[in-house]
Amino acid sequence: MRILRLTYILAVCLSASSMLAAGSIDILLQHPVTGTANITLLVQDLESGKIIDSYRPKNVAPPASVMKLLPTATALETLGADYRFSTYIEYSGKIEGGVLHGDLYVRGTGDPTLGSQKVGDRNLLNRWVRAVREADIRKIDGRVIADLSYFDADAINPGWIWEDIGNYYAPGIYALSYMDNTMNVVLRSGPVGTIAEVQYTMPEVPGIKFDNHIRCTTITRDGAFVHGAAYNYTRYLTGSVPSNQGSFGVQGDLPNPGLLLVQHFSKKLEDSGITITAEPAYISEADGVSRTVLYTWQSPPLSEIIMETNIHSNNMYAESLFRTFGSRYSLPCTIHNSSDFEKDYWLRRGVDIYSARIVDGCGLAPQDALSAETLVQLLTYMYRSKNSDAFYASLPVSGQTGTLRTLLKDTELDGKVHAKSGTIAATKNFAGYIELPNGKTWVFAVMVSFGNGKAKQIQKVIGDYLLDLYKTATLTEDSPQR
Numbered sequence: 001m002r003i004l005r006l007t008y009i010l011a012v013c014l015s016a017s018s019m020l021a022a023g024s025i026d027i028l029l030q031h032p033v034t035g036t037a038n039i040t041l042l043v044q045d046l047e048s049g050k051i052i053d054s055y056r057p058k059n060v061a062p063p064a065s066v067m068k069l070l071p072t073a074t075a076l077e078t079l080g081a082d083y084r085f086s087t088y089i090e091y092s093g094k095i096e097g098g099v100l101h102g103d104l105y106v107r108g109t110g111d112p113t114l115g116s117q118k119v120g121d122r123n124l125l126n127r128w129v130r131a132v133r134e135a136d137i138r139k140i141d142g143r144v145i146a147d148l149s150y151f152d153a154d155a156i157n158p159g160w161i162w163e164d165i166g167n168y169y170a171p172g173i174y175a176l177s178y179m180d181n182t183m184n185v186v187l188r189s190g191p192v193g194t195i196a197e198v199q200y201t202m203p204e205v206p207g208i209k210f211d212n213h214i215r216c217t218t219i220t221r222d223g224a225f226v227h228g229a230a231y232n233y234t235r236y237l238t239g240s241v242p243s244n245q246g247s248f249g250v251q252g253d254l255p256n257p258g259l260l261l262v263q264h265f266s267k268k269l270e271d272s273g274i275t276i277t278a279e280p281a282y283i284s285e286a287d288g289v290s291r292t293v294l295y296t297w298q299s300p301p302l303s304e305i306i307m308e309t310n311i312h313s314n315n316m317y318a319e320s321l322f323r324t325f326g327s328r329y330s331l332p333c334t335i336h337n338s339s340d341f342e343k344d345y346w347l348r349r350g351v352d353i354y355s356a357r358i359v360d361g362c363g364l365a366p367q368d369a370l371s372a373e374t375l376v377q378l379l380t381y382m383y384r385s386k387n388s389d390a391f392y393a394s395l396p397v398s399g400q401t402g403t404l405r406t407l408l409k410d411t412e413l414d415g416k417v418h419a420k421s422g423t424i425a426a427t428k429n430f431a432g433y434i435e436l437p438n439g440k441t442w443v444f445a446v447m448v449s450f451g452n453g454k455a456k457q458i459q460k461v462i463g464d465y466l467l468d469l470y471k472t473a474t475l476t477e478d479s480p481q482r
Helices: 002-029 064-079 124-134 257-271 302-311 315-328 335-347 372-383 388-393 455-477
Strands: 038-045 051-055 086-091 094-096 099-101 104-107 144-147 182-189 197-202 209-212 215-217 223-227 234-242 246-253 281-283 292-298 417-424 427-435 441-449
Touching: 002 038, 002 051, 002 455, 038 372, 051 455, 064 302, 064 315, 064 335, 064 372, 064 388, 064 417, 064 427, 086 124, 104 257, 124 257, 124 292, 144 257, 182 234, 223 246, 234 246, 257 281, 302 315, 302 388, 315 335, 372 388, 372 427, 372 441, 417 455, 427 455, 441 455
Parallel strands: 104 144, 144 281, 209 234, 215 234
Antiparallel strands: 038 051, 038 441, 086 104, 086 292, 094 099, 182 197, 182 246, 223 234, 417 427, 427 441
């Protein structure tokens, strides 16, 4: 009986081990949606380092928004969870008898939250006006100038494609952001075959022009796109919208959010009784003019910024974080320096990132490439970091929050997966942590690109895979023990 019992226990353990090694991965490899896809995955016990499952873990794949794990982790480690971006109100010349004989500057250092609908104080301009009045300025004999020189003029990442550039999810990135760098173009939808009429924008953008080719069709969804370059005030509208819908909103980027910020600031100053003799302006390179800091505005803490970045997959926030890393090498910050800094930083901390291609911070660039192994090493490092709480809290939760609210909902893994998702056409990726009933944690990355179906279909297969792996592990732990 003793031999039979030992044989039974061994058989159960071997069976469970086999399921972990082969059964679960077959869900991905044999499914018609994912079977021909490019797959890289790694699932590892966080405490022991034991590999639970793997498949070509060193192979790289397009990370999509999983890329955001890199800049958010890098920002936490280099700046700290309590870090706040500073925006400076400065003046040149001198103040005499209530008159500023010079210019008032707003100098940015990459804060993505100025006037944001997501995070931050929307009444910031009233506070800035109060600071100017408290400096006994009643007249500005000059201009209000947006200083964008902290970042270089390459506001649009050269790795992005035309299909994305100018849309709300791919705005230009500037040292001075404002209102999420986004405008809403309000159209009037008419009969089938007609061109939708542009009515107005929110906010109003002085000088904006539209080359409009949006047609009203029988589709039932928004199929319109906004295209345009940084600093250029012509926006190309293409695609289609549902017919006979009345007003219809399409979101695009602001051509120069820093200039719009100082235009709004100037208006607030004038409304408060402060006279300004010249029109608002902007500079993209440092002008060398001596200035005095009048007031310093600070953003919400970094922990709140990365929570918005990861939970809601905010591209503009991720890119703003990414661009600031370039300041570690030189000013103005450049995309190239940001990429080099991020890669060098993690190499020095033992994360194997040699094979990675880091073109941007948000994952929009098709040239971006990461492996499952690199992501698991990064996640393992962050779990043990002094910033682990802030990082963990920034990840969406399966079935509950953010971009994971539909993943594994109403299953045994509802609420147990904390991870970042990544989605582009025919691609779905997840990387993060899985909490087990025994108190252990798995760290994982599953990347499926170029699948034979939509991203939503790929997500379902990945969810089935993770659930099978989880159930198999639970079965193993519940097996009879000697």
